[in-house]
Amino acid sequence: MGALAIKNVTKSFGDTDILKGINIDIDAGQFLILVGPSGCGKSTLMNIIAGLEGPTSGEVHIGDRVVNNVAPKDRDIAMVFQSYALYPTMNVRQNIAFGLETRKVPKAEQDEIIARVAKMLQIEHLLGRKPSELSGGQRQRVAMGRALARNPKLFLFDEPLSNLDAKLRVEMRAEIKQLHQRLKTTIVYVTHDQIEAMTLGDRIAVMKDGVIQQFGSPQEIYDSPANLFVAGFIGSPSMNFIPCHIAEQGGVLGVALQGEGEPVFFALPERLNVQGRVGQAVILGLRPEQFDQADAGGVACRIRITEPTGPDTMLLSQLNGRDIIARVHPRHAPAAGELCSLVPDLRKAVLFDPETQTRIG
């Protein structure tokens, strides 16, 4: 059953087109991530889903009804904001109760709901406090509590973790995921952090400049990015983009990679369908983990910098005149300045057209 469908939604402020025809469709219980750089229109789309702003054109469906003309409060949604938006003059209990009061929920039932939500989020001991007396993480919990109290059909989270420090962010991320697994409510979650996007989402919509660049599962987006933007945005460190020409050697199609020394020819997998493109310029996309260190069959590279992260070591070098990063096991990692033989694993490589920037294979 469809939980949320966005059909050809556009939004303009004056002459500026912020959203340029958004289409998204998700099922009940799914966790949708809207990810993209700051200013690409994520919050605007969120406000349109919530009904806080109207679309310039297009339709928003929640459940089985068109909600374009339904007031925010009647859309059966709850939202958690980046700034938490807790009412500063009310204590935590009043913050959670405010929406219930407005909806004329009987007092006894209110108390029951507040108790349940407070227990679920472990904020029982905070109920008497004002927001100014809470830490960032506690405010975050209260904001979620306020949303949970509503028991909505659809949760909207607009960058809920971006004001927390790194450690707390990882903790809350896990909690949100757990919450979703427990409640099975549909969630739309906005972030500009691609790690949050990958770890939380069932479905990811990558946005840029008011256009959805790709919509799919995290693995699809990671393995088969639709274009250079998505490929570069998702994954950390970013995918390496190496300019090459399709060449033929001994009846096999491939590309030549050159580090320090002579170019080395590598065959491309058949999956990439590059027949007929011999001689054409392409951009080879290789993720940092798609390199191995080996004594034979590699391309010699001068390592400029090494960045140990603990489990892996990042090697910064150059291929075909372009900076690249390879992720290798720290045990055999060379030192900066040394030569090293890197073997690209082209089985998962992707190719992009340098003109259109879209993936060709």
Add this chain to the structure above:
Amino acid sequence: MAEQGKFWRAVVYGSLLIAAVYYLLPLYVMLTTSVKSMEEIRAGNLLSLPLDITFAAWSKAWSTACTGVECTGLQPYFWNSVAMVVPAVAISTALGAVNGYVLSKWQFRGSEVVFAMILFGVFIPFQVLLLPMAQTLGLFGMANSITGLVFVHVVCGLASTTLFFRNYYVGIPDELIKAARLDGAGFWRIFFRIILPMSTPILTVTVIWQFTQIWNDFLFGVVFSSIDSRPITVGLNNLANTSTSVKEYNVDMAAALIAALPTIVVYVLAGKYFVRGLTAGAVKG
């Protein structure tokens, strides 16, 4: 180093002291003169302390001094002013708060233009309003009445109060309003339950500002009032200008102090909040 620090500190405090004396001296002269008898005033010097404290001048200024032909003291003027100030401050502050709320949180097409026009109102010299205002008051049948004065002060105060509240509310995050809308609250419920409880600092500033402006106003008071609706500033002027055989300095001083007392009291009681309200940004979440 320490010696030099002490020297400069002495210079700073010395200059502050001189400035303070400069400003306090008139008040001192007014206070002492108001509790002296006329004999003592004639005999003594301006700065001498009173030998024999008497409140006769205060009593006369309040209830029997002549302000033109009637000799009722400042008393009726004082109550006229109270009857004018209380509703005028309340209404102009309330309207300013709602205006500021709309202009910052419920912007509509053209609301920036409306705001710019209101802002313009802050800079209009009130003298140019006298004639059209007189016609308006006549039209509404409010000429020469306290109601009319309240109306004038509300209209003329609205620009400032709107500006105060609008600038304060701009600092309140919009997400708060969005959250409340999703919680099902409407325009007024958001205003009364969320915005107003956050407004104490700016309310204090506005009330003090408006109170001082309206209580101290002379121009509108003298132009738009009649014999039984004159505010205290006009009463004071009349009292001081009524020619008597001898100039009663003690009564004049007492009268001036009576006229100034309410604003002084307001500052003493709420001045702390005034400074805090002027410096504080919006309440942080």
